[in-house]
Amino acid sequence: MIGPDLVLLLAIISAAVGCSVLTWALMPLLARYALARPNARSSHKIPTPQGAGIAIITATLIVTTFALGSSAPALLALMPLFAAAIVIGIVGAADDIRQIPVLPRFALQALCVGAVVFTMPADQQIIQALPLWLERVVLLIGGLWFVNLVNFMDGLDWMTVAEGVPVTFALVVFGLFGALSQPSMLLAAALGGALLGFAPFNRPGSAKVFLGDVGSLPIGLLLGWCLLQLALQGFIAAALLLPLYYLADSTLTLLRRMLRREPFWLAHRSHFYQKATDNGFSVREVVGMVCLTNLALAVLAGASIALKSIAADCMLLALGGAIVVTLLMRFAHRRA
Template sequence: MGTSLVALLAFMSATFGCALLTWALMPLLARYALARPNARSSHKIPTPQGAGIAVVAATLVVTTFSVGPTTPAFLGLIPLFVAAIVIGIVGAVDDIRPIPVLPRFALQALCVGAVVLTLPSDQQIIPALPLWLERAALLIGGLWFVNLVNFMDGLDWMTVAEGVPVTAALVVLGLLGALTQSPMLLAAALGGALLGFGPFNRPGAAKVFLGDVGSLPIGLLLGWCLLQLALQGHVAAALLLPLYYLADSTLTLLRRVLRREPFWLAHRSHFYQRATDNGFSVREVVGLVCLANLALAALAGISIALNSGAADGILIGVGSAMVGALLMRFARCKGVTL
């Protein structure tokens, strides 16, 4: 069976599997896992959360059978899958009964660290760096990426608008030979699962949320796929694909730190959240984010095609300017121009 057909089957299986499992879980989630509005929330009434269980389960099961549970490639995925399950359990507990900040970050760091430390010792992004230094940087970066995906999951369809274009781009890059088969198939399954979750999370009619049980492992799985792209030598592409999420979360964190705000507490100061306060509808926000991600995916593809350090610098500059323009647009009242 051809690789492209396997990827298509993985995508479709995860889509339908996630949709069916989400539908089956909804009565249970409505009974035991209601998300009540807080300072960070965009919803006004208690809404079930925890559909991330379906997304992650569909992703892991479909990837297992797509890669082959008896193959050496699957053995390499076991630390990632175990870490995703554990970090999902941490998120599930936090959804029901909030865990204090330090224990929560410590548990997340253990999961990310397990993935980073089990990477083959001959795999490095920057060979000139000492291995321990690069692994330490990956641990910090991985922990931040897991949390920023969680932070950005504050609007209906937001994670879908981010995850589907990024995973689709990873699949295309894999089919073109820029990414190995395991992360490509994982991306196909994750993108399909997010698409299957989408109808239950429609703006204005959301019946269920992902919850931390979904956003945290999704961040880990997506971050691992991007790391594999970087390890293949495509660092610029790996930065361009999630650039909107990286920019919104990082700039928001820095702004809150500089203002000496308790940045670890729930808030509504991300650019995408400010956009809804400034007159943008939820559909407009997620639509613009999705379009930005598609444009970033195109830049990532150009980066890989040109394979030039100078071109990478220019493309990252173009992507940064585009994302910066969108963030400034979100920060102003709708209809206000410079």
């Protein structure tokens, strides 16, 4: 009988290999129908195919399905999530090829996130003191924001890899210590492996293909679902610490643009990580610092799970916030 550790390792390797092969096979098609041409808001200089997210999501869902093949109830419970990821990916693909107006796009995203949130079992609740309907509405709004912020933050080569790989692999480690269910662990392992398989095609300076909305939107949905499962186990601080850099950069940028009365729903180059490249940092330096920050946040999240203390959670969240603010301030100023 194959042990759980070996199953996770096989899931990571299978997803990485499957994503790499599928990305390579899709390249000619993407170059023909989904070419991202540079503009004033772009970080790339030459037309580059986009849409490799198709390979990431396909590899992730297939590997997770096979890994859970012997557990029909667990697989059945994931069907609303998988269906929503496919639909939201189709919406992203359509937007990659021909831009969809903001309101229809947002409405379709809300339907996908709502399908996941409102099909959760009634006994799954983070804060028992809240009415269930109120928590589900908050989760819907938070899920919509998380799906979109992953899309917003996918503006540099390797950026989504630098975020997704540390977070997913941290979730796998936490699961091995009992903080996460097996289906969530396997999904995180497959997603992390698929992102590793995508990474060689998206190297800074020589990227052959981009993720596209077809990838960033469902990645946000799947990653958000895994973090939600961690919070449902009672580890709310850990679920906040893992994506804290993404949450801070996107939320502060959104608030700043709203205060300036800018059309915040339009594409822009106002994120801290984008300003960093304008301030003299190379793309590799930016994603490297983001990755190291995420690794530090993963360590703090692990400490939160191990200590199981409200006082410790507050201290660790404050420390994580200080680490993230330090990075944002560095990005906001010109490199010495």
